[in-house]
Ligand SMILES: Nc1ncnc2c1ncn2[C@@H]1O[C@H](COP(=O)(O)OP(=O)(O)OP(=O)(O)O)[C@@H](O)[C@H]1O
């Protein structure tokens with residue numbers, strides 16, 4: 477289940493700086509293009525204020541946050557799909573990730589090299605998206621010809637796939653992502669099987685200068701990135717990777733002081749972590765009381781027994797039911813006794829689709 481969010485962008489835009497801020501993993505950051513060659517992989521803790529509130533109501537010895545994975549990938553340049561700058565290898569690294577966090581340079585600094593010599597977010601975004609689209613076009617071309625032949629011979633499945641390929645091809649030729657096409661559920665299964673780069677969900681990070689941290693919307697580059705991203709309904713998170721990296725090395729008190737001094741309410745990094753988690757289709761359930769109050773990650777849409785299996789395979793094998801209360805209800809009623817009295821403790825069965833924020837006690841028998 478280990479899904480990973482890949483950090484993608486032009487060289488020297490702050491990807492590794494961001495990765496280090498997120499994961500505290502100490503990947504090499506350097507003021508020159510292609511500092512990163514092999515992908516860096518690191519885990520991030522998901523900030524979640526609900527844990528503290530649950531622990532207040534149902535005290536436990538310790539609190540455990542849930543985690544997920546980020547991968548820092550080498551910079552992609554124009555021509556990467558044709559092998560420029562070790563392009564093919566780097567594009568393959570992107571193929572391995574489940575969602576794309578596309579970092580766009582939105583700061584001016586004459587001391588930091590920009591590969592094209594000019595900071596231009598719209599142009600930069602287009603360059604990356606075009607390379608990914610060309611790579612996808614290359615990867616469907618062979619399949620297109622083969623499936624077309626089989627479809628002609630009357631094969632039903634091939635016909636369905638060919639219809640999909642016929643819709644995909646012109647979109648890619650325009651340099652647009654496959655995720656911009658509306659597919660139904662069955663079509664989506666076929667699309668997934670094509671392992672395309674541009675069908676992966678994406679969000680954009682506007683890497684801004686420190687001076688804009690308190691008011692990113694005052695930065696023209698951010699406005700430009702937002703306008704571009706809006707065309708594909710993608711989210712934009714503005715943050716200063718360099719400052720976030722410095723903040724991440726501070727302890728909690730100093731961190732709060734720093735953010736206050738900058739006039740920032742919530743660290744852009746926390747926003748980004750939550751947005752990436754969501755982008756990956758991940759959600760959180762909790763277990764509470766006794767030894768630990770703990771957040772766990774599941775994939776949205778998973779049913780109770782599968783979710784139980786995340787804690788222990790015995791829980792899934794011997795699943796009986798899931799005693800469930802939503803965080804909203806626990807927060808509102810303030811105690812488990814009051815939750816029960818209000819009839820808000822639910823006994824859910826095998827078909828229950830677990831919801832983000834559920835606090836669950838699994839009943840099982842092995
Ligand atoms: N918001 C920012 N403002 C100013 N400088 C920044 C900012 N973010 C990152 N930098 C600087 O930009 C340089 C490049 O950063 P980094 O090594 O993280 O880039 P990268 O995208 O990982 O590059 P590569 O593709 O070469 O691996 C570093 O010197 C870093 O300190």
Ligand SMILES: [Mg+2]
Nearest residue numbers: 491492511512
């Ligand atoms: Mg790097």
